[in-house]
Amino acid sequence: MRIIVEKDYQAMSKKAALMVASQITLKTDSNLGLATGATPLAMYEKLIEMYKQNEVDFSEVQSFNLDEYCGLKAEHPNSYHYYMYDNFFNKINIKKENIHIPDGSAEDFNKECRDYEESIKKERGIDLQILGIGSNGHIGFNEPAESLNVATEVVDLTEETIAANSRYFDSKEEVPKKAISMGMATILKADRIVLLASGKNKAEAIKDTVSGKISTKVPASLLQTHPEITVLLDQEAASLISKEELSADCHFIICD
Numbered sequence: 001m002r003i004i005v006e007k008d009y010q011a012m013s014k015k016a017a018l019m020v021a022s023q024i025t026l027k028t029d030s031n032l033g034l035a036t037g038a039t040p041l042a043m044y045e046k047l048i049e050m051y052k053q054n055e056v057d058f059s060e061v062q063s064f065n066l067d068e069y070c071g072l073k074a075e076h077p078n079s080y081h082y083y084m085y086d087n088f089f090n091k092i093n094i095k096k097e098n099i100h101i102p103d104g105s106a107e108d109f110n111k112e113c114r115d116y117e118e119s120i121k122k123e124r125g126i127d128l129q130i131l132g133i134g135s136n137g138h139i140g141f142n143e144p145a146e147s148l149n150v151a152t153e154v155v156d157l158t159e160e161t162i163a164a165n166s167r168y169f170d171s172k173e174e175v176p177k178k179a180i181s182m183g184m185a186t187i188l189k190a191d192r193i194v195l196l197a198s199g200k201n202k203a204e205a206i207k208d209t210v211s212g213k214i215s216t217k218v219p220a221s222l223l224q225t226h227p228e229i230t231v232l233l234d235q236e237a238a239s240l241i242s243k244e245e246l247s248a249d250c251h252f253i254i255c256d
């Protein structure tokens with residue numbers, strides 16, 4: 001595991017954008033795994049700027065989103081479809097047919113999950129997976145539990161996640177109770193993974209993610225088993241990491 005600590009959210013986002021751009025520069029037809037939430041917003045903004053400056057070309061890129069709420073149509077302003085088009089896809093030259101997001105309005109959710117998993121396999125897997133993290137340690141919508149899903153499945157959202165995500169809805173009651181999410185193996189099969197976290201409210205989850213111990217109660221801690229994982233943080237999110245607890249092969253890099 002490589003942990004990189006940047007000064008603040010903007011510096012973290014710039015580095016994340018550079019990592020995505022370098023992936024596409026090295027492999028123009030990269031398959032990107034993408035995340036939603038507030039955390040990657042500035043990374044998307046910086047990638048849009050780089051695209052406008054002709055520094056990155058998305059014409060051969062395929063994208064696979066981590067998750068989507070069950071019951072929300074693509075045009076619903078709180079759907080992850082809407083978020084991705086509004087914040088990123090409408091502003092770059094990615095081809096519509098290369099965009100993959102689970103369909104939250106599918107008639108048969110189980111079939112949708114199987115088809116989604118299959119579509120990733122068909123395109124030979126994800127080259128670079130971008131992740132955010134819930135304050136309870138979830139990645140995608142893989143919530144803390146006794147056991148975690150291997151493949152893409154329908155999941156029940158925890159009360160904590162519903163409360164946290166209600167900030168984007170008019171009320172807590174409007175937040176869907178279920179979602180389709182890539183499973184842990186779907187995520188861990190990516191060639192490279194970059195986990196982003198910013199702010200004090202992620203510090204506890206990040207401490208548990210990098211602690212040298214693995215628990216299904218902190219789904220992100222399983223990332224420690226991945227050979228190419230970078231945890232890219234701002235100083236606040238990194239503030240509770242204790243260097244003594246990190247595993248011996250962990251690289252800890254602090255940038256000014």
Ligand SMILES: N[C@@H]1[C@@H](O)[C@H](O)[C@@H](COP(=O)(O)O)O[C@@H]1O
Pocket residue numbers: 035036037038039040066067131132133134135139140141161165
């Ligand atoms: N399913 C998403 C996650 O993929 C995301 O990482 C998390 C954190 O979001 P934020 O970046 O807004 O804190 O929120 C949601 O629950």
